[in-house]
Amino acid sequence: MPFVLPRLYAITDARLSGLSHAEQVLRLAGGGARLIQLREKHRDAREFFREAEAAFEEARRAGVPLIINDRVDIALALGADGVHLGQDDLPPEAARRILGERAVIGYSTHNLEQAVAAARLPIDYLAIGPIFQTSSKDNSDPVIGLDSLRRVREAVPDLPLVAIGGITPQNAQETLAAGADSLAVISALLAEPAEIEAHTRAWSARF
Amino acid sequence: MPFVLPRLYAITDARLSGLSHAEQVLRLAGGGARLIQLREKHRDAREFFREAEAAFEEARRAGVPLIINDRVDIALALGADGVHLGQDDLPPEAARRILGERAVIGYSTHNLEQAVAAARLPIDYLAIGPIFQTSSKDNSDPVIGLDSLRRVREAVPDLPLVAIGGITPQNAQETLAAGADSLAVISALLAEPAEIEAHTRAWSARF
Numbered sequence: 001m002p003f004v005l006p007r008l009y010a011i012t013d014a015r016l017s018g019l020s021h022a023e024q025v026l027r028l029a030g031g032g033a034r035l036i037q038l039r040e041k042h043r044d045a046r047e048f049f050r051e052a053e054a055a056f057e058e059a060r061r062a063g064v065p066l067i068i069n070d071r072v073d074i075a076l077a078l079g080a081d082g083v084h085l086g087q088d089d090l091p092p093e094a095a096r097r098i099l100g101e102r103a104v105i106g107y108s109t110h111n112l113e114q115a116v117a118a119a120r121l122p123i124d125y126l127a128i129g130p131i132f133q134t135s136s137k138d139n140s141d142p143v144i145g146l147d148s149l150r151r152v153r154e155a156v157p158d159l160p161l162v163a164i165g166g167i168t169p170q171n172a173q174e175t176l177a178a179g180a181d182s183l184a185v186i187s188a189l190l191a192e193p194a195e196i197e198a199h200t201r202a203w204s205a206r207f
Numbered sequence: 208m209p210f211v212l213p214r215l216y217a218i219t220d221a222r223l224s225g226l227s228h229a230e231q232v233l234r235l236a237g238g239g240a241r242l243i244q245l246r247e248k249h250r251d252a253r254e255f256f257r258e259a260e261a262a263f264e265e266a267r268r269a270g271v272p273l274i275i276n277d278r279v280d281i282a283l284a285l286g287a288d289g290v291h292l293g294q295d296d297l298p299p300e301a302a303r304r305i306l307g308e309r310a311v312i313g314y315s316t317h318n319l320e321q322a323v324a325a326a327r328l329p330i331d332y333l334a335i336g337p338i339f340q341t342s343s344k345d346n347s348d349p350v351i352g353l354d355s356l357r358r359v360r361e362a363v364p365d366l367p368l369v370a371i372g373g374i375t376p377q378n379a380q381e382t383l384a385a386g387a388d389s390l391a392v393i394s395a396l397l398a399e400p401a402e403i404e405a406h407t408r409a410w411s412a413r414f
Binding site: 044045046047049070071072073074076077087088089090091094095097098 | 251252253254256277278279280281283284294295296297298301302304305
């Protein structure tokens with residue numbers, strides 16, 4: 001069975017939300033998120049593992065698949081549903097070797113060339129961005145815009161495509177129209193911690 | 208079969224030596240090293256993986272077991288002989304779960320309390336230090352000295368013990384006498400890149 005991405009791809013951010021990953025998962029799942037990626041770029045592996053353990057319990061309880069950013073070993077130790085890898089992380093081939101066929105492997109790309117190269121890798125979906133200006137990632141790559149998204153969609157017709165970077169309720173529709181199967185959202189869900197559930201519910205209902 | 212540590216435990220350092228991990232493995236193995244840990248704290252996971260791949264080939268060719276610092280996923284993807292974990296890395300229990308019984312798992316401790324706690328973990332050896340002043344590790348923990356090494360040896364009689372931190376040909380004998388089974392050496396082997404093989408040979412012959 002091929003991996004089917006939900007329209008909304010929620011990603012945690014402990015700095016932005018000021019919440020533990022477990023609490024973010026609880027609120028995102030409460031709002032109807034059907035896939036969550038745990039992303040942690042500031043803590044060490046031990047801390048991330050402990051946080052991910054707690055978050056995984058919440059995700060299991062809610063029946064929401066959980067994907068771990070970068071650390072394939074943490075995903076494996078938890079039995080998480082998959083990993084999301086960036087250009088500087090473990091190569092997808094190596095991750096596939098140790099995770100097996102059933103795990104979901106996603107891969108970040110930032111331009112057409114990377115996306116075309118990625119289409120040959122053993123991955124389940126491709127992330128492309130930043131589509132728009134964004135403040136939630138450190139050292140962000142250059143904004144590529146909707147035209148580039150369309151070109152990636154044409155060049156890579158068969159892989160599920162997640163658009164990421166600066167996606168808001170205002171530009172979500174045109175991003176889907178440009179060829180994204182799924183929208184990765186951080187700030188628009190997490191920037192107001194008290195509203196995470198409400199914002200997630202609104203997104204889930206609308207797209 | 209319990210894991211038997213050689214007297215000399217060589218650890219790579221790409222900054223100190225100015226050499227790739229593969230080249231360091233080549234020279235250390237050429238000098239008679241019988242166990243090598245790849246340690247890389249400055250590169251990203253992709254770069255470390257590529258370097259470790261090449262180093263692992265050299266180690267295999269030389270018949271020298273290779274242990275990967277921190278990244279359990281890299282060790283697993285390569286089929287390396289084991290991992291070495293610090294207090295901030297993946298917990299040893301989690302690493303054991305995904306590596307299985309045959310992999311070697313080593314664990315860094317920096318005082319008696321940590322060493323005693325570590326004796327309950329599913330590990331194959333314990334590292335303790337820094338025993339002496341050292342310049343080869345960033346953000347080093349406080350120097351513990353030979354008396355602390357003796358106390359750790361008494362408190363943890365059954366685990367193979369690797370002494371680390373500032374170990375030189377001058378203090379090696381007293382470090383072994385204080386209870387170390389093995390001496391972890393970085394600077395004394397690598398600080399003069401042209402002499403790595405000769406220094407390793409001298410160490411291997413002497414201890």
